[in-house]
Amino acid sequence: MKRTWKNGSQEARSLTESNLRRPMGLISFSKRTFKHGVHPPENKQGTAGSAIRQFAFAPEIILPVVQHLGAPSEIVVREKQEVVRGQLLAKASGYVSVPLHSPVSGVVHKIGNVPILSGKMVPGLHIRPFPASGQEAIEGEPIDVESATAEEILQGIQDAGIVGLGGAAFPTHVKLKVPDGKECKTLMLNGIECEPFLTTDHRVMLEQESDIMLGIRYLMKATGAPKAIIGIEANKKDAAIHLSKHIPKDLPVTIQVVPVKYPQGSEKMLITSVLGIEVPSGGLPIDVGVVVINIATAAEIGRLLPYGRGIQERVITITGPGVIDKGNYLMPVGTPLRFALEKVGIKGSIREVYMGGPMMGMAVSNLDISITKGTSGVVVFTEKDVKQNQKIFPCINCGACVDACPIFLNPSKLGILAKAEAYDEMEAQHHLMDCFECGSCSYVCPSNIPLVQQFRLSKGIVRKRKASQKVA
Amino acid sequence: MEGKVLHISTSPHLVKGTSTVDIMRNVVYALLPVAAYAIFAFGINALLVLTAAVASCVITEHVLCKWSGKETTISDWSAVITGLLFGLTLPPSFPLWMVVLGGMVSIALGKFVFGGLGYNVFNPALVGRAFLQAAFPVAITTWTEPFAISRFSTVGSSLMALPFMEPVFDAMSGATPLSAWKFDKVAVETQDLALGLVSGSTGETSAIVILLAGLYLIGRKMMNWRIPVAILATVFTLSFVLNFLNPESYPTPLFMLFSGGLMLGAVFMATDMVGSPITSLGVVIYGTVIGLLVVVIRIWGGLPEGVMYAILIGNAIAPQIDRVIQHRVYGTKKIAS
Numbered sequence: 001m002k003r004t005w006k007n008g009s010q011e012a013r014s015l016t017e018s019n020l021r022r023p024m025g026l027i028s029f030s031k032r033t034f035k036h037g038v039h040p041p042e043n044k045q046g047t048a049g050s051a052i053r054q055f056a057f058a059p060e061i062i063l064p065v066v067q068h069l070g071a072p073s074e075i076v077v078r079e080k081q082e083v084v085r086g087q088l089l090a091k092a093s094g095y096v097s098v099p100l101h102s103p104v105s106g107v108v109h110k111i112g113n114v115p116i117l118s119g120k121m122v123p124g125l126h127i128r129p130f131p132a133s134g135q136e137a138i139e140g141e142p143i144d145v146e147s148a149t150a151e152e153i154l155q156g157i158q159d160a161g162i163v164g165l166g167g168a169a170f171p172t173h174v175k176l177k178v179p180d181g182k183e184c185k186t187l188m189l190n191g192i193e194c195e196p197f198l199t200t201d202h203r204v205m206l207e208q209e210s211d212i213m214l215g216i217r218y219l220m221k222a223t224g225a226p227k228a229i230i231g232i233e234a235n236k237k238d239a240a241i242h243l244s245k246h247i248p249k250d251l252p253v254t255i256q257v258v259p260v261k262y263p264q265g266s267e268k269m270l271i272t273s274v275l276g277i278e279v280p281s282g283g284l285p286i287d288v289g290v291v292v293i294n295i296a297t298a299a300e301i302g303r304l305l306p307y308g309r310g311i312q313e314r315v316i317t318i319t320g321p322g323v324i325d326k327g328n329y330l331m332p333v334g335t336p337l338r339f340a341l342e343k344v345g346i347k348g349s350i351r352e353v354y355m356g357g358p359m360m361g362m363a364v365s366n367l368d369i370s371i372t373k374g375t376s377g378v379v380v381f382t383e384k385d386v387k388q389n390q391k392i393f394p395c396i397n398c399g400a401c402v403d404a405c406p407i408f409l410n411p412s413k414l415g416i417l418a419k420a421e422a423y424d425e426m427e428a429q430h431h432l433m434d435c436f437e438c439g440s441c442s443y444v445c446p447s448n449i450p451l452v453q454q455f456r457l458s459k460g461i462v463r464k465r466k467a468s469q470k471v472a
Numbered sequence: 473m474e475g476k477v478l479h480i481s482t483s484p485h486l487v488k489g490t491s492t493v494d495i496m497r498n499v500v501y502a503l504l505p506v507a508a509y510a511i512f513a514f515g516i517n518a519l520l521v522l523t524a525a526v527a528s529c530v531i532t533e534h535v536l537c538k539w540s541g542k543e544t545t546i547s548d549w550s551a552v553i554t555g556l557l558f559g560l561t562l563p564p565s566f567p568l569w570m571v572v573l574g575g576m577v578s579i580a581l582g583k584f585v586f587g588g589l590g591y592n593v594f595n596p597a598l599v600g601r602a603f604l605q606a607a608f609p610v611a612i613t614t615w616t617e618p619f620a621i622s623r624f625s626t627v628g629s630s631l632m633a634l635p636f637m638e639p640v641f642d643a644m645s646g647a648t649p650l651s652a653w654k655f656d657k658v659a660v661e662t663q664d665l666a667l668g669l670v671s672g673s674t675g676e677t678s679a680i681v682i683l684l685a686g687l688y689l690i691g692r693k694m695m696n697w698r699i700p701v702a703i704l705a706t707v708f709t710l711s712f713v714l715n716f717l718n719p720e721s722y723p724t725p726l727f728m729l730f731s732g733g734l735m736l737g738a739v740f741m742a743t744d745m746v747g748s749p750i751t752s753l754g755v756v757i758y759g760t761v762i763g764l765l766v767v768v769i770r771i772w773g774g775l776p777e778g779v780m781y782a783i784l785i786g787n788a789i790a791p792q793i794d795r796v797i798q799h800r801v802y803g804t805k806k807i808a809s
Contacts, residue, residue: 272802396589
């Protein structure tokens with residue numbers, strides 16, 4: 001059974017439009033937010049107003065098998081084999097792993113090592129799309145939201161290859177699995193998008209409301225949550241109002257608009273902003289009865305599961321001062337970054353490219369990598385936009401980092417200890433491992449001290465030491 | 473499309489942009505009106521004292537950096553701040569050779585021996601001032617009247633005193649309001665204090681100019697407002713209570729606020745980021761301790777003025793405050809120690 005891509009959303013829409021509820025009471029504008037944090041320039045105006053556009057197929061799609069956190073997928077096709085859009089290319093190799101589906105109909109040109117964002121080479125597939133193909137997608141076992149059990153939904157989410165689309169790319173079915181003895185009281189949808197420049201989630205909320213609502217239905221069933229809250233930052237009020245008009249009568253969903261602040265999109269900060277509670281140090285949101293899912297991930301679940309399809313494309317913001325045709329693009333997974341940048345056009349010569357936002361995204365060292373499932377945005381800076389390396393001054397104890405850290409650490413003290421390589425003291429006495437690397441400290445530091453950069457290294461060293469202690 | 477080199481760094485790729493040099497430069501901007509008022513009030517004498525103070529601090533820093541084989545750090549403006557603050561604490565008729573000596577001590581012993589900017593325990597300007605107080609107790613307590621008619625035409629003879637010779641002070645020396653009160657129980661009008669119509673150190677005369685300069689820095693978020701507020705509130709409250717109990721033997725709270733070096737110290741010296749605690753609660757405690765010490769030294773101590781020692785003691789306990797006062801880390805129940 002084959003069906004074209006567009007039809008899916010249309011059907012889902014007709015499903016919900018008939019039983020709309022008035023938006024009164026479903027949306028609340030809250031002044032409450034987490035303490036500390038920073039306000040980087042938003043820089044979203046360049047793309048916030050531009051609707052999602054379909055991106056062209058590249059002449060060659062390059063798919064690494066590592067597009068998620070966890071075990072790499074196992075390739076199940078051969079070289080020269082013809083594949084259909086939506087066909088399984090690589091299967092999950094364990095519980096914390098997801099399969100990979102073909103984003104195009106074409107031929108597997110080559111299987112070999114391909115570069116990824118981290119700079120490593122991993123196994124991957126080169127697929128050449130058939131130029132004149134209709135690109136219809138193959139479908140699998142549909143999962144009906146009414147009759148499926150929680151286990152079946154979780155399995156369906158894994159089979160669809162769904163990972164967190166906010167950037168971390170952690171397999172969603174693992175995150176949704178409520179451990180024994182724990183209870184999910186609230187499903188939290190993360191529509192915060194606090195990273196500057198990115199407008200992916202913003203556009204998804206404005207354009208894929210019925211997919212989101214259907215996705216929430218699946219997610220509530222999978223987690224057993226009796227209610228869901230969508231958290232949205234006040235710079236996306238239009239999206240909040242739009243969504244509030246499309247909440248079905250029988251779906252216990254509310255929307256909470258919270259003040260704009262970075263890093264509110266972090267799970268812990270979002271929970272504190274919306275519910276006013278703290279997640280215990282070293283714990284997970286489920287420890288306070290919450291499961292947090294990115295809003296675009298929810299939309300993807302609502303779009304794919306009714307047809308048993310695998311994830312083939314995602315919405316990406318391509319922006320930054322270096323980009324000519326800035327916008328939000330629906331882009332096939334595996335599109336080479338170089339092709340994407342050539343299509344949108346770059347003024348001048350590229351100096352810096354980030355995948356993700358500028359606060360937590362990773363710098364690209366090789367334009368031959370591909371757009372993956374976890375790529376929420378691409379930000380491009382050219383020669384003239386990048387300042388030369390700034391001089392590092394000693395810490396003047398100004399306290400800006402202390403007033404910025406959303407976890408209430410003392411980055412100034414941690415920075416001094418990191419320089420002295422006192423990693424054990426950092427961990428034992430100064431809560432190093434609670435740092436989730438939002439970078440607010442480095443952002444505000446007037447002395448340009450690479451604080452979060454040192455903490456990232458220090459955390460790695462502490463983890464390694466612990467692992468070697470276990471072995472010994 | 474592709475540049476020669478892709479620049480790689482770990483996130484965050486954005487910085488706020490206010491640099492340490494920006495902060496230092498703005499403190500200098502804020503100090504300029506205070507210095508200008510000092511020159512307006514005390515004429516050429518103040519100009520010479522301030523120039524000598526800044527020059528000796530900057531040159532000392534430069535020479536010490538070169539001597540230790542490091543890149544010079546005078547471009548970060550911190551030596552200029554130290555020089556200006558140091559000069560503003562001195563009497564306008566202070567012999568210039570002593571000014572230069574004190575400036576050298578400020579930078580060398582107050583800052584450089586600790587490792588330079590960011591590592592000093594005490595406010596360097598006050599270290600220099602404390603040295604002079606011990607070395608030249610007479611010269612540093614000899615004051616001239618402000619707004620003397622000849623202030624722009626003649627240079628005080630004491631300024632040009634030769635090193636290690638007894639300086640000769642001009643006849644127009646006058647007591648500061650604090651010593652007048654302390655030793656003769658004579659109180660000066662608050663209005664005169666606020667406008668700086670009294671004798672004192674070059675920079676401690678006009679409380680209003682200092683407050684406005686402080687507001688500029690607070691507005692630019694380059695100064696922690698809690699420190700001056702805590703100090704001034706403590707001094708006001710404590711002296712209000714004392715004055716209420718016994719108006720005969722204790723001065724009015726407004727006199728306490730506007731006299732001596734309290735404004736300059738509270739706004740520009742206690743707020744030195746390096747020497748103050750890092751948490752908001754910490755700086756309030758720090759400010760309260762300084763305010764308390766100011767009142768105690770002024771009223772019960774042997775000296776008429778106690779701001780300098782109060783701030784130096786505050787600097788000394790700041791690291792201890794930071795050790796005890798720490799934020800409760802997110803997701804933890806008890807305060808970490």
